[in-house]
Amino acid sequence: MPVAQVRDVAALAGVSPATVSNALNHPAKVSPETLARIQAAIDELGYIRNDAARQLRAGTNRAIGMIVLDIANPFFTDVARGVEDVLIDEQRPLILGNSAQEPARETTYLDLFEQQRMSGVLITPVVNVIDRLRRLRDRGTSVVLVDRMSRVKEFSSVSIDDRMGGRIATEHLLEIGRRRIGFIGGPAGLAQVKTRLAAARKAVEQHGSGEILFAETDSMNAQAGRDGIEQLLALPKKQRPDAIFAANDLVALGVLQALTLAGVRVPDDIAIIGYDDIDFAASAAIPLSSVRQPAHQMGSAAASMLLDVIADPAASTVKHLTLKPELVVRRSTSA
């Protein structure tokens, strides 16, 4: 038994396929009685439209694609939920891809989105993909950058001020009297890492005393935190840090675990501050100080912005929204 198509629905309702299509896509054009008859026929046959055919003819896919850096990081799932909450009201499906910070995966998803002729894409890029994004845009797919300002200012973006975040975290550590600050995160090329690290260095410089020790990692999870702190603990005692600025909370939690295991007292011997303020930061063994980012808000703002661009791609005013992070002090830096 083949599945029902518009023509079957049309036959059952006693109208032409064109009318069925109108009923589905432009209900205002169809008289109420006909509409009801068609709806009845649809229900009876269990008709589900073939989206490939629809898309081919209509030339547009309603779905929105999103590529996040790390689906295992609650920060990004918060962002994704912010996006979802906006899109669900618009009846637009969200296709969520996880690049896991791997350029190859990122490319795979970009290919996919391009093949699917998505109407819009939200992306937190791993590497420089401006040319890919440009091509997407030329093909009619709108693009908004998330948590990353385009250097070339060519695409709209929503981001959170990483410079400020890096500064307030570092100033806080300096204020509580720490001078040798270990920065753990990576890879160094990642925009978020680069900016936060640079801001930390600048803060130290302006303060006039102190030092940043950079332990680069190849990803940003708890394991990376454990690896990073190991590097720093391997230093001669005199050179060891008295505070850690972790590039995100997952890393910070890894650091905390490793330090506890090694018998290092937190915050007495080494203070720790994380980044993101994910829910788990507050409930950690030693509640974690962090730089809170309005993740959910960033997600919904990005989604709204994308919908605006989709609605009118010609209105070529590129917008950049920058949200502010906020210092949250907990026990891991209270000394």
Next chain:
Amino acid sequence: MPVAQVRDVAALAGVSPATVSNALNHPAKVSPETLARIQAAIDELGYIRNDAARQLRAGTNRAIGMIVLDIANPFFTDVARGVEDVLIDEQRPLILGNSAQEPARETTYLDLFEQQRMSGVLITPVVNVIDRLRRLRDRGTSVVLVDRMSRVKEFSSVSIDDRMGGRIATEHLLEIGRRRIGFIGGPAGLAQVKTRLAAARKAVEQHGSGEILFAETDSMNAQAGRDGIEQLLALPKKQRPDAIFAANDLVALGVLQALTLAGVRVPDDIAIIGYDDIDFAASAAIPLSSVRQPAHQMGSAAASMLLDVIADPAASTVKHLTLKPELVVRRSTSA
């Protein structure tokens, strides 16, 4: 400038569109020289195939859809990553939908997957959707249930033994001398909740002493944990629980926070055991005992199973793989 199509590629390479299509889909059928010429043309034009057209003609979408209960729960993102790791090798995109335990959202995603004629769907259902799944299957979409055994045994599934999990958690609490066990989770209709709760009740019964107090919540996050424990603390002192069995770790962490805030000592006054053993359980303020579930493994097993079904839907042997959970004892139940 309109985007390049097969016919443009064909013209540039001096062949027919059919040959280009063959080059793309059945490279063995095309001579090496022609292949090279076509590839060159594709690169030169930056040709990206229109997937809607491909799908319409080929009748099949390579993508796999997945619907999870809660994207904010690390357990499910672990499962998703297990799935992803298998699919990426097969060059199959994964479309991830979050039902957030809301039937309406679940339906929205099922509609979407049906419209898209997905080749396969992985789902952890919120409510009974057997008829929807049956329809999907009849339309040619393979289905595998995740973390949920189909009562009707009609679909293959991969799950983790919830009865055993509920039992070992409860027995552990009984062994450390607790008798009044509060079970927090919900909604009560959710299969995982139902099974774990039933197993807990049975364990108490077999033990001959003890009691289960069920505090039902409408979701399974930290907030639910705080709400649930509030219900139980409102009981007259004599009737209050001396242990909590939380239906998952997020709930357990919420309970832990609320108890700490209320000045209740954990585990002395009330012991807590969670479920899932997400990474954050170990690094909680008071490290959380839990029932470890092999999430990543379940994901990859489910994906492999789905690929098998897709490869040969006729081979009608429905398979059920049940993985075993494992008790992990930490400080929250050590007394």
Next chain:
DNA sequence: GGGGGGTTTTGAATCGTTTTAATGCAACCT
């Protein structure tokens, strides 16, 4: 009764790819 204006419905063309069956061509066998 004919004409005008507005709404509703429809026939036919179309979206861009894959597929099928057929063709062309060269080499090989007897």
Next chain:
DNA sequence: AGGTTGCATTAAAACGATTCAAAACCCCCC
């Protein structure tokens, strides 16, 4: 030489919806 085999290529017919221009219909007024 004639016939066969096999490979590479192609023309043309799908796939299932949407769209557009045109037809049909309705109601009302002159």
